[in-house]
Amino acid sequence: MINKILIIGCGLIGSSILRAVSKKSIAKKIFVFEKSSSNISKIKKIKVPLEITKDLKKIVPEVDMIIFCTPMSEYERIILKINKYIKGKTLITDVGSTKEKSLFLIKKKLKKNISWISSHPIAGAEMSGPEFGSSSLFLKKWCILIKEKNCNKKHLIILKKFWKKIGSRLAIMDSKKHDIIFSITSHLPHLIAYNLVKTATDFEKKKKFRLIKYSAGGLRDFSRIAASNEIMWRDVFFNNSENVTKAIDLFINNLKSFKKDIKFKNNKIILKKLIETKKVRKKIIKLKQDINKPDFGRN
Amino acid sequence: MINKILIIGCGLIGSSILRAVSKKSIAKKIFVFEKSSSNISKIKKIKVPLEITKDLKKIVPEVDMIIFCTPMSEYERIILKINKYIKGKTLITDVGSTKEKSLFLIKKKLKKNISWISSHPIAGAEMSGPEFGSSSLFLKKWCILIKEKNCNKKHLIILKKFWKKIGSRLAIMDSKKHDIIFSITSHLPHLIAYNLVKTATDFEKKKKFRLIKYSAGGLRDFSRIAASNEIMWRDVFFNNSENVTKAIDLFINNLKSFKKDIKFKNNKIILKKLIETKKVRKKIIKLKQDINKPDFGRN
Numbered sequence: 001m002i003n004k005i006l007i008i009g010c011g012l013i014g015s016s017i018l019r020a021v022s023k024k025s026i027a028k029k030i031f032v033f034e035k036s037s038s039n040i041s042k043i044k045k046i047k048v049p050l051e052i053t054k055d056l057k058k059i060v061p062e063v064d065m066i067i068f069c070t071p072m073s074e075y076e077r078i079i080l081k082i083n084k085y086i087k088g089k090t091l092i093t094d095v096g097s098t099k100e101k102s103l104f105l106i107k108k109k110l111k112k113n114i115s116w117i118s119s120h121p122i123a124g125a126e127m128s129g130p131e132f133g134s135s136s137l138f139l140k141k142w143c144i145l146i147k148e149k150n151c152n153k154k155h156l157i158i159l160k161k162f163w164k165k166i167g168s169r170l171a172i173m174d175s176k177k178h179d180i181i182f183s184i185t186s187h188l189p190h191l192i193a194y195n196l197v198k199t200a201t202d203f204e205k206k207k208k209f210r211l212i213k214y215s216a217g218g219l220r221d222f223s224r225i226a227a228s229n230e231i232m233w234r235d236v237f238f239n240n241s242e243n244v245t246k247a248i249d250l251f252i253n254n255l256k257s258f259k260k261d262i263k264f265k266n267n268k269i270i271l272k273k274l275i276e277t278k279k280v281r282k283k284i285i286k287l288k289q290d291i292n293k294p295d296f297g298r299n
Numbered sequence: 300m301i302n303k304i305l306i307i308g309c310g311l312i313g314s315s316i317l318r319a320v321s322k323k324s325i326a327k328k329i330f331v332f333e334k335s336s337s338n339i340s341k342i343k344k345i346k347v348p349l350e351i352t353k354d355l356k357k358i359v360p361e362v363d364m365i366i367f368c369t370p371m372s373e374y375e376r377i378i379l380k381i382n383k384y385i386k387g388k389t390l391i392t393d394v395g396s397t398k399e400k401s402l403f404l405i406k407k408k409l410k411k412n413i414s415w416i417s418s419h420p421i422a423g424a425e426m427s428g429p430e431f432g433s434s435s436l437f438l439k440k441w442c443i444l445i446k447e448k449n450c451n452k453k454h455l456i457i458l459k460k461f462w463k464k465i466g467s468r469l470a471i472m473d474s475k476k477h478d479i480i481f482s483i484t485s486h487l488p489h490l491i492a493y494n495l496v497k498t499a500t501d502f503e504k505k506k507k508f509r510l511i512k513y514s515a516g517g518l519r520d521f522s523r524i525a526a527s528n529e530i531m532w533r534d535v536f537f538n539n540s541e542n543v544t545k546a547i548d549l550f551i552n553n554l555k556s557f558k559k560d561i562k563f564k565n566n567k568i569i570l571k572k573l574i575e576t577k578k579v580r581k582k583i584i585k586l587k588q589d590i591n592k593p594d595f596g597r598n
Contacts, residue, residue, distance in 0.1 A: 151534050203549065214581050218488030231570075291597050
């Protein structure tokens, strides 16, 4: 059991960690540092023993583990605040969706000899805010731990235990590989969802056709992802801009080739493409990355 | 009540109509014409009174309504078969996802003075086959009826009643408008889903990273749509190629502009875009085009 944990930033992810840590009795005491007063009043309604703190000077030297759950663009500001108080025994982690740029910043800004091992739980929802958190959000979901050179081995063991107790499946990789993989499986899909919804609304305005009302034929699926938190996703796109840009280019090439296949009625090629991608769904379900119900079981 | 109905092609949609017609007692007798023997044995297991027929010569002159539920590329072959037997009293409809090209073909190939009023129920799933059908598939979903010049008014009234009894919400428009609207709300999203999954698998092969296993971060949503029936979707893309091609171009323009916003860190523009598209999700839920549960309620 960890003695004291400090969660910095308590939105959807922070409050889910809070709930899970409490439910699984992972820490004796949980502190929460949150700047939004509207979030604070929502956190107070969560039936979990915790202490909301504004006093980093007092709390930071006391805690064994700090978890950054703010948008990545907040890291620098908070690092500069805690640098004065942080001690060598404390393990810091974060749950940010991109790693290379933030670890570069952390190395530059964080006080020397303080250990930060980055985490990325692959879990979330389109809703943001502490009221939507859930102790089971991470259950059976991947959590990627970033192992950099000179990583504190003792802290890595503690962090592994922490996520396992919360219910995550662990994978370890370096920040470079992480950012490439998630540029394709997560950042590109989100970016596409935003732009597809934008294309539909642009079209609605221009043509004066009401078309959003007919979105059940496909668009509605994308609109869920396109409803994700804008600050978080701006940070992701900016932080992982090189990989994301490459992913966009690959995708546009595929789209253009598909457009040609349609134009020239390349029957065999189109069918082959459609059949191949169909198989991926089965693989995803087999890998337990989605539920095996038609239409996500939503109807 | 309709006396006799013939469903031609009994996969997911056909078998859902079959179930709904039976449940709501819409017809005294239901005939099913299906060419796949594997589908026929599945249809026999559905607990609904029906007669599977191969004898179009006998059945077609008898029935009051024929519903084409085959892929659109089958229409011509079947029209040429039934032309000899069809009578003026019979109302024909279909459930195809595009309208202009198929109605052009129908006008050219169908025997004169036979009335075909096209329908498009906006409902489906990524699974295909009669075993996945459901009598509630169309409940509260839009069904678009295509009103062309010289449409048989009496038949239109019958068709409206038919879909209403099945549980659909009706909208009436011409084939041109239909094909434009659904090129954006349905055909483009499907095409994008196929190409996104293809981009991920291409990347996996090239980089030798296993990334599909991390698809819970976004990709999995697209993989569901990309698992839809390949014959049906090839037909859609080929039949609506002009509108779909224009939709691809609009979308690529949006993607390229987003890429620039990322590259040049256009903070305000990106945030504005992300916030605007977020609102669309709320609109879609308000319009009852999707359920109001985080993550489609799947977890």
